[in-house]
Amino acid sequence: MSDHEPGAGYTEVVGQEVRSLRVRYCRLRTDGGEPVAELEVVSFRQRFGAVAVAAEGIGGVETLPEFRRRGHMSRLLRRSLAGMAQRVDVAFVSDGIEGVYEKFGFVRAVSxxxxxxxxxxxxxxxxxxxxxxxxxxxxxxxxxxxxxxxxxxxxxxxxxxxxxxxxxxxxxxxxxxxxxxxxxxxxxxxxxxxxxxxxxxxxxxxxxxxxxxxxxxxxxxxxxxxxxxxxxxxxxxxxxxxxxxxxxxxxxxxxxxxxxxxxxxERFPPSGGMMAAILNRPELLRKLEPELRRRAAGRQPDDAYDAAWAVLRRGDLLPDDKALIRLLLGHWSIDDAYAHGVPIPGRYRDLCTAWFPGGGTPCLPIPYAHRLDRY
CATH class of the missing domain: 3.40.630.30 (Gcn5-related N-acetyltransferase (GNAT))
Structure with a gap:
């Protein structure tokens, strides 16, 4: 597809598989066709416990020296993420520059x-x-x-x-x-x-x-x-x-x-890689509902569960998607979220504790990014 921003046109090209990953190249070019900036979007399936969902990750981000400090990379990232949101519900960054991806909804989500x-x-x-x-x-x-x-x-x-x-x-x-x-x-x-x-x-x-x-x-x-x-x-x-x-x-x-x-x-760097962002909250939670039911394991009656589930999916419960992605992946427990000032109404506390036990528990293993799957 192609679209124009001031000073540069945007294109996406699906490339051949590179080292077992399908790659899509997102580019900005001048009106004359000269390269300005480029990044790669790779496709894979990422696990949230027992459920794997389709996901995409950003890598290979580069702006040519003569075009730097003009906002091109921000435009490229915004357009690329908009395209990703049409295909998947969650995005990842394996390795990146510190302090950049937070502006686009990403947070560090694994140690x-x-x-x-x-x-x-x-x-x-x-x-x-x-x-x-x-x-x-x-x-x-x-x-x-x-x-x-x-x-x-x-x-x-x-x-x-x-x-x-x-x-x-x-x-x-x-x-x-x-x-x-x-x-x-x-x-x-x-x-x-x-x-x-x-x-x-x-x-x-x-x-x-x-x-x-x-x-x-x-x-x-x-x-x-x-x-x-x-x-x-x-x-x-x-x-x-x-x-x-x-x-x-x-x-x-x-x-x-x-x-x-x-x-x-163990290290907990604040930024720069192993980051995640929710692109479509309702759809991601719909796909992860079997996983959250597994974690809850009958902790509450079905009618109470269903009511809490609707509030979570709608965003009235845990409205901050940055906190939610950390909880879904087990990087945070509900106690971690509470310690970081995330409000959790008392009537949902027990169920949220079951949904989000944090990694390293009998219900949910430690989240871990194996080196050979990074891109």
């Missing part, structure tokens, strides 16, 4: 966290020396991707912020001349893949001062132990004393690492 696992703890838990390799742990290949997708979707099926991975997904970092890309380990039992780890690639010439696992998913505790032991063995070979695993503490791998002894480092 950054990773496990720090001492090699000595893994060795002690295994009860054996790290020198001997596990014959059932090997380097992965593209043939293992279907099993990896299945394991990931099963492990994180109810985790807010998780992308629903489809057949053909491949967001592993490819090897280039100066960066070897993702290294994959898989563990097998009875000729089936029961766990995998994706190690972050290291640029050639980087000091061997750390080892980071972008993702580690296992079918059971035994497989998680074997993968952690394999990663610890790689650290032992290069004389590293600890390694990082980008997994939440309430995952199976997180629980296994906690039993060995580890720390969890």
């Amino acid at each position: 950054e966290g990773h496990l720090v696992v001492p090699v000595r703890n893994v060795e002690r838990a295994a009860g054996r020396d790290l020198g001997a390799a596990d014959p059932e742990v090997r380097s992965g290949s593209s043939d293992d991707l279907p099993a990896m997708i299945r394991l990931y979707n099963t492990a994180h099926t109810k985790r807010p912020w998780t992308h629903e991975r489809h057949t053909g997904w491949n967001r592993l970092i490819p090897s280039t001349t100066w960066k070897p890309g993702s290294q994959t380990l898989v563990v097998r039992t009875d000729d089936a893949v029961v766990g995998y780890a994706v190690l972050e690639g290291r640029a050639f010439g980087d000091p061997l001062g750390s080892l980071t696992v972008d993702e580690l998913v296992a079918e059971d505790a035994a497989a998680a132990n074997r993968l952690l032991l394999a990663v610890a063995r790689l650290c032992w070979q290069t004389r590293l004393s600890e390694f990082r695993v980008r997994e939440p503490t309430d995952s199976l791998v997180g629980r296994v690492a906690r039993s060995m002894g580890c720390t969890y480092q």
Whole structure:
């Protein structure tokens, strides 16, 4: 489609899939066709607990130097968001400039966290020396991707912020001349893949001062132990004393690492990425009603529930969409909202507590943005 703003025309072009994501290019050009500014809109399905909804995210935002500081990026973002609102009900920003996206309704809605696992703890838990390799742990290949997708979707099926991975997904970092890309380990039992780890690639010439696992998913505790032991063995070979695993503490791998002894480092940056915005409140809540009913689990009679639901969807209850998106994703509990001055009438307090327990509860896992699904 095309439309004109003063000094620049707006277009949207649907491009080919890039690394398993469908991309739409939104651009401003001068009347003569000269590029002014561009951003990418990517399509995916994002989880709010047990329900996944269609969503789009903004990335690749750029204005050419000669056109900067003229308001073009604000115009481009407004037009792009208007187009997104015709297709989906919620938008995300994976990475961005601090202090920009708040103006367009976005708020930070997930924290950054990773496990720090001492090699000595893994060795002690295994009860054996790290020198001997596990014959059932090997380097992965593209043939293992279907099993990896299945394991990931099963492990994180109810985790807010998780992308629903489809057949053909491949967001592993490819090897280039100066960066070897993702290294994959898989563990097998009875000729089936029961766990995998994706190690972050290291640029050639980087000091061997750390080892980071972008993702580690296992079918059971035994497989998680074997993968952690394999990663610890790689650290032992290069004389590293600890390694990082980008997994939440309430995952199976997180629980296994906690039993060995580890720390969890978490950051809450105020802006700049991992942000979300509601575009169409009534429609988003309609799609998420099964998830909220799951969380409430019969906490109130149907007539009281239905009355509260109508008030929530209409916007009389929790009218601030910025607070609502944080609550829906589990970044906030209802107590967090209350602490930030969000008014909640007493007659709705019990039901809102059930709807919005916050991540890290039996009802709702911790929201987590896995590195390999960022754009």
